[in-house]
Amino acid sequence: MWAWCGWLVAVHAVAAVSPVIKIGAILTDEARGGSTELAFKYAVYRINKERSVLPDSTLVYAIQYIPAGDSFRSYKKACHEIKSGAVALFSSGGPTLSRSLNALCRSLNIIHLSSSADTASQEDNDPDSFTVNLYPARQVMDRAFADLTAYLNWTRMGVIYEDYGYGELNIANIAKDGRDMYCVRASHEYRRALTLLKAQGVTHIIVDTDPKKLRQLARAILQLQMNNENYHYIFTSFDMELFDLEDFYYNRVNMSGWRLVDRDSDKVKDTLLVMEKFHPIGASILTGGHIKTEPALLYDAIQVLAMALAASKEVGPTNASCDDETIWSNGKDIMENINKIHAHGLTGPIQFQNGVRTNFSLQLMRLVGGEKGGTVVSGHWNPGDGLTITDPAAYKRDPPPNVTLTIVTVEEKPYVMVKEGWNLQGNARFEGFCIDLLARVAAQAGFAYRLRLVPDNMYGARDPDTGQWNGIVRELVDRKADIAVASMTINYAREAVIDFTKPFMNLGIGILFKVPTSQPTRLFSFLNPLAIEIWLYVLAAYILVSFTLFVMARFSPYEWSSSTHVCGHETKLLTNQFSVCNSLWFITGTFLRQGSGLNPKATSTRIVGGIWWFFTLIILSSYTANLAAFLTVERTVLPIQSAADLAAQNSVQYGTLNGGSTMTFFRDSNIDIYQKMWQHMSTTSPPALVSSYEEGVRRVLQGNYAFLMESTMLDHRVQRDCNLTQIGGLLDSKGYGIATWKGSPWRDRISLAILELQEKGVIQILYDKWWKNTGDVCNRDGKDSKANPLGVQNIGGVFVTLLCGLALAIVVAILEFCWHTKKNASHGRQSLCSEMGQELRTAMRGGSS
Template identity: 40%
Template sequence: MALPLALCLPGQHVDPQGLHPLSPPGLLNLEKLLRQFLISKDTLSVRMLDDTRDPTPLLKEIRDDKTATIIIHANASMSHTILLKAAELGMVSAYYTYIFTNLEFSLQRMDSLVDDRVNILGFSIFNQSHAFFQEFAQSLNQSWQENCDHVPFTGPALSSALLFDAVYAVVTAVQELNRSQEIGVKPLSCGSAQIWQHGTSLMNYLRMVELEGLTGHIEFNSKGQRSNYALKILQFTRNGFRQIGQWHVADGLSMDSRLYASNISDSLFNTTLVVTTILENPYLMLKGNHQEMEGNDRYEGFCVDMLKELAEILRFNYKIRLVGDGVYGVPEANGTWTGMVGELIARKADLAVAGLTITAEREKVIDFSKPFMTLGISILYRVHMGRKPGYFSFLDPFSPGVWLFMLLAYLAVSCVLFLVARLTPYEWYSPHPCAQGRCNLLVNQYSLGNSLWFPVGGFMQQGSTIAPRALSTRCVSGVWWAFTLIIISSYTANLAAFLTVQRMDVPIESVDDLADQTAIEYGTIHGGSSMTFFQNSRYQTYQRMWNYMYSKQPSVFVKSTEEGIARVLNSNYAFLLESTMNEYYRQRNCNLTQIGGLLDTKGYGIGMPVGSVFRDEFDLAILQLQENNRLEILKRKWWEGGKCPKEEDHRAKGLGMENIGGIFVVLICGLIVAIFMAMLEFLWTLRHSEATEVSVCQEMVTELRSIILCQDSVHPRRRRAGVPPPRPPVPEERRPRGTATLSNGKLCGAGEPDQLAQRLAQEAALVARGCTHIRVCPECRRFQGLRARPSPARSEESLEWEKTTNSSEPE
């Protein structure tokens, strides 16, 4: 019996294991089993019943030691008693495996077992298909029903079956001996030295016997030992025991794993599992109208939907129950565990479905399924958003100091340009190139107004009609243009960011920045996997963070995620939590942001008690959900839908009036100032002009009428600034000379003026009547501003030309 048991245990994948013989002599029968555990690294604890034969204290010790596999080496009656006591203690469940070494145990009735999911294995040598076995069992049951209230066995005892097979083998051998020779009946005495003459022949025929008895195939070797027999390996199901394997004395162990797995799957069918969990968004939440509902309908969330998917695949029922202390589970000083992990260890729940992180410490006391979600620890912090773009946000690319220095640079360039243009002789040029020999006047285009206007045109990228002539003024202009090129390029590059992006003010950018400072407090959930990660980490930065969190007073640990989020929003606090929760809350509160990347990589799994037979089934179901993309769909359902946009969405958005409204304000203000200045110029001109027959109101109405009617821009003078009163008529003797001079500008002689002379005279009169500083050039027909060239001696020709020009007014 020890050898098939030793071979069968590794296939069960359960640990630890316990051996409970009825008496010390029973250990001698399992010598090979003990040797097998001495060779291997598996654990085998041996316990024996005391003299009271009460298994209850022994079973309580087994329950407290979290033993998963229990080997019972006792007779059939005591084995049945031990199983009944285990059922009273709640130890007959799917998390315990019982292996009975008694070959009669499979014949006992299991009607009293409450949970038919219990994994019970046994061995049998009975050949229940034998006709003698059926007849024997029927007559035995009929006798028990007539004399007993309860039928304890469904077949004969092992001793009775072996006795029957022994008699059957002897009878068969005697019959074969009688066929070969005549057997005489001769009385013999056990005390006599005389032997039976056919004894040796009968022993030889016994060694030659091969038959099928109640205990299977009967055959003996040359030494007279039974050989070529097999033991059936049976597993208990709701329909009774079923053969899942066989151990043959010659061929060894052969197991049918499909039957074993199918029994586990069948045990899940229509079975109600207790699910322990914890309230945490978005994994498990109470519905808004949960007071009006009962049972599982009160809850919603990612885990609820995942449970529905798993229940549909594995065909089981479940009952959601919130954990009593509201924590995930941490070890206590006395070795016990709290939270959901503690309930799984105590077998109070079948599953723990929540954001339960798979850790090595938890894996020692409970089993986990394959991870249904991958994540890592991240840093959640409150972000201080920069002010939203205002009407004058187009000024934000440069600081006020830069704008001030730009204004000073503009004034400095204007002054230097005015000074350089006045000093250099190359900016003074003749206004009438075609009359160089007769004109002694020079013009400089860089007046104070033009010197202020020229840098403005260059800064606005528009240019002006003023072109520098001298090398010095060109140098000033080139430097100013290079300056404006860099300024405009920098402004344009930063303007888009300032108009479309709200800058975030984050004082830390990584976990190293967080660990190197003390102004910002940081912590995690007390008793969670993140706390265990920092506590057990050997990385120097994480060790410093754990020392800070552990010694900080008041405590920086929080009891729940919601408490941590509230602390982040209301104080200078950074919260260390799983990246999935980080993502969920960031999408629902735009003042939260993630700092840096992930600190580690781990996964969420479904917790189960140690030795759970459902583990493989849930692993396959989770893989099926992942392959069908159902888990990703569920995550998008419960994570998305927040009011904050995705950080990955960098598409450009249209600018509104709140972004660029300020430039419209500047435009409107500029237009208003221009209109106001025009009115002031108009009134100033009227104020300093000589009185005429036209009133101020009439002049204003006339100008407005011409503006509204879009009349021609050329009209007779009424009143203009700076126009002197008309001169007296020129003497008659000077007219021919002046007219002849204006006709072609070269003193061709006297005579009547031609049409060109008349047209030039009219243009000069309309533009600058009576003005001594403006004239129409007869060569190039341009209006020129005149300035007397400093010369000690003025030629008679030039003086007469000037007089003639200044007095050239048409009548």
Template identity: 45%
Template sequence: GMWRRLSSALMFDAVHVVVSAVRELNRSQEIGVKPLSCTSPLIWQHGTSLMNYLRMVEYDGLTGHIEFNSKGQRTNYTLKILEKHPAGHKEIGIWYSNNTLAMNSTSLDLNASETLANKSLVVTTILENPYVMRKSNYQEYQGNDQYEGFCVDMLRELADILKFSFKIKLVDDGLYGAPEPNGSWTGMVGELINRKADLAVAGFTITSEREKVIDFSKPFMTLGISILYRVHLGRKPGYFSFLDPFSPAVWLFMLLAYLAVSCVLFLAARLSPYEWYNPHPCLRERRDILENQYTLGNSLWFPVGGFMQQGSEIMPRALSTRCVSGVWWAFTLIIISSYTANLAAFLTVQRMEAPIESPDDLADQTNIQYGTIHGGSTMTFFMNSRYQTYQRMWNYMYSKQPSVFVKSTEEGIARVLNSKYAFLMESTMNEYYRSLNCNLTQIGGLLDTKGYGIGMPLGSPYRDEITLGILQLQESNRLEILKRRWWEGGQCPKEEDHRAKGLGMENIGGIFVVLICGLIIAVFVAIMEFVWSTRRTAETDEVSVCQEMLTEFRNAVSCKKNSRSRRRRPLTSTGGGVLRHPSRLTLAGPRPIRLIREMRLSNGKLYSGAGCPDLGPGPQRLLEDPLVAPPAPPRSFLQACSHVRICQECRRIQSLRPAALTPPPPGASPPPRPDPEADVTAI
């Protein structure tokens, strides 16, 4: 009856509009009527004018205000919204043609029959950790007991509060829900629209697009889209990470610089006359002996002392050698300071090196692929985004072949771990999987903000009750307790802060290795020197090597003796390149060959061993004949003791002196050796 009344009213208003328009047209011009066929190309000449007058009609009729726009459509009208009641229809609101809706706030009261109490609802859901999961032994259970998870627990608590029962049913196509080109919806949204389920409880994102076709409760969890990527596996600090502050090239150039400085120092010391000096200016017999402290060994040792900031006794005398030393010390100062400063940066702050740090980094590169779940809200977010970076990301994801979209979160996680792939997913899921797998990390912050809600068919009578139940659970902190229960359990170490921390053995253990190796080498060299020395002595003294080694070892480790005396045998041979010219020797008696060998081995000091035979036995012993000045040593001796030479003036004076005394015959015994301390006192 109501529809008949409405069509009659519309017909009445339509006729009234046509009559008004014809009257106006008739006023302005004569209207002639002539018959026209539908097949004829001829048209009524007043038709266009009549249409214009129809558009201008405006009056209040039975169906409300009547007015037309330029296209001939009705505008500026209202529709009353009626609700069926047992007593008839009741007006509950007004809809205006400019798309606004005014509802009467007292309307839509739920009757007692529409409450959730004692109702049994079908709940559609989707398997997603940790929201809804099958129990490990789910085959042994029936119905709802097969499932566990955050959403299952929340549903049970809601059912306790609102006194309803439910049956969990997994969504048929395993999707959350996205619109198809033909207008239908897939997934859980489709099941709600088709009334196959009363509720959808899962990690179900509230979006405006879904809100148009289904209803949502208030959100029970807030979140945002985040980027999941695997942890960049930085190089673990090795035992020799104390070498890291300098590159291998710098270490190599430092070694070359050390060798270059040693060579230049050696040459400069040889060329400079100020580095040749007389070690015994008080001894008349030694005035013509000059010595240079920079032997090759000392030239290599002096830069080491400076580099280690310890110095050495071998200090330069000449300006040239002091220049070399000063420049080397300046080099050392900068190198050591730079090393110290960089060591702090290298070893105390070990930052995670992530190849990407934000969505913009991800969008600007092509090395790392990225994608999301196919048919989810994250995919819809990128599809509809107007932000330039996200649009670029969507264009990449949409056009990329093979597809960067995945069917499920598990597939996405596996792809992240096994290839260069960043997974765009919701932050709550990101947090959950990061707690399970320490090789995963979140890159940057959240791309958006949204919430998870419980979905219902459009106009569901249970929406308010469900929302009230969720608010109660939130206010009593039950949802927070549930979240902690299902999200915690990760054993990952907390991210270290970037403050300085103590260095462990894994950082600087290498220097201990260097120390131990150095000690082992030193002991080995000492043993080699000892064996070499005792073999020479054994050859000279004509005793067995083992016996000589035993005797020397006893003397070396004896705690009672601080000074050692060596057995000396008279020289029985004038052979060996040094004593070829016995006529030119000035000493009172021959010296053992061993003394000359010791002299060769001496480290830059003329008297380290027993002294040079041609120039006297050493500071402990004066020349036997103090009145006779020694001549120039033989050429072969100068070659052996290259850091000793005769000054030119002395050589010129010596050439004017009479020939030196000849040494006694080889069979003569050497003169008795005086007490060293008495000689020192005499000097």
């Protein structure tokens, strides 16, 4: 793993090295049992096992733990290790811990190896320092960030930091060239810090905070919607590649950072593979198969010390002490050897000057989104050559000028149509709404184009079994085309693998159905204004009222009249005008609004007549009003009214376009009705899915088939064929957009062009041109209304009123009978019962003398 220069290959002084060499480590409490401690132990294990660097010596270690930021306790722990014979101290826990050990080790000539950014030791570059820091020097890192921001042309930026002077950057060094910089401290309140930067209109931000708090920062970015293509974040941590950035894969936000451990190097991969197999701690050192920067630095620090010890002429036990300030005699010799090292470790090339690392290589990482999102290498930087960008297009938002793009489409009326009967070539072969729109967008965005049809004539659907796409989507994913212009619906699945512009048209899913044939006129159509049950009730009422009138007339004394005939003697006869026939005739005449020549005399019979007149008034008025509607309005009855009706029946077949977004909508829907409809469409025989819209419309016209299609195409068909109609409302809401491959620089330009065309009304003009002003629009007669038969719920109250009137007439007739009987009984001096009996007999016989 280590590549040595020629002067260090021959190590001849190892015989003078002590057989047991003790080293010490001062770590923070939170590092206990973590990957940093385990990497330290593993590095010692590898040195002792391989014996290639220290063949005759064994390293032994002791680890001390202190609270973070406790300088006093770190001093005491370090003195304890030095007194016990440690020839070197390792630290990893931030600049506070590193600085507390710098002065101590310098005064005692004890080697101190650090893996933290320590500004004091690095910036002083003291030739008498005994501190070796494998972390890149801070002033050198400032140059790296300055070069990157200059390349990105960041003249105005923000910096989010936790504690000034304790991060990876020296803000003053970056800002000294006069650029506009806003620095916001955010110990825990990332939302407040981002809000302040957003209020200032800052979109370029350097994040110089603890990587452990990334989750809080990511949540604040999403909450404030600072995650679009206008924002660019640069992380100072070397472990950006290991961050969980999945929330930002699909919103085109820019994120960049440096990487110190070249995880793509074969030597690094081999070392980590061996490390991972080391049981039981190997897997715990790594994160997802990769090692973090801090453990890697500490691992390299052990290797650096081992090499320096091997190159030393003599390494004896330490006799240094904090009490009497006795220095270690071999410390200066080992420090000189460390400054001569040229090697290559997990963190790349290693070289020191006065303990400061001067040679290293950084890889520039950039976040890419999409289904296989993650970080990719876009360049590299080193102190000698500076910044080199290997993917210039990665940070360029503007597309190249004077370019001819390949555009694919699908033939579909009225969006894209191939001209027939014309000997045309190239783009001139096509016409339609999308063709006109494309010409105007190209003029706005500034590109030429070559137009062709997609080979399989499919818009693009993902196969759930293989995960492969077809149609237009496949062409864009494979970069065989630059742009797709068609009636292509924007949905989640497609947006995950390709990009869409702003929608140029909004629509939904509708149901296309054939207009039912009008019902033929029947001989007895005059009966249609009233439901059959109403006619039956009217007949029953006719019989009931006739019978009631007859009984009431016989029962009431006032309906009887007397006459005298002389045929040898006088005879007094009682007669009643309401016989059975006369009662039926009276009811019939009044029902038909004609006279009958009969007039009730008794109050009870007049009540019956009056109630019947009221009843006939309502019935005849309702009949007359509804009769006009039934005789003048053409009645069409649709067997289905909505998608729920389709799902609940099996007589009418229904389907949609195979491989389109409508099919995907039903296939992936979680709504029960739509799931049931998809089950029917995908399993019915003959197949319900069609290969083109033309086939779907043809099946609708053949009858007994409903076609689920997008509302804009449905509207176009309905306006041109009077035999077609739309059923119900829209099932969803979505839009058509122009598609590009993921990350295409043309997306934003085309979106702006579409917005401008919409604001100027150009797109509406094109819609009217291809939908309404083509000259083949169907002229409908407008007879779409329908009159419904009147049911019991409409005029049932008339029958209630009739029954109440009949009951009242009966009560009055009884009262009349009783009153008349009592009157006759008083005059004839008979009992009331005998008189009633006589009157009943007279009523039943039909007369009396």
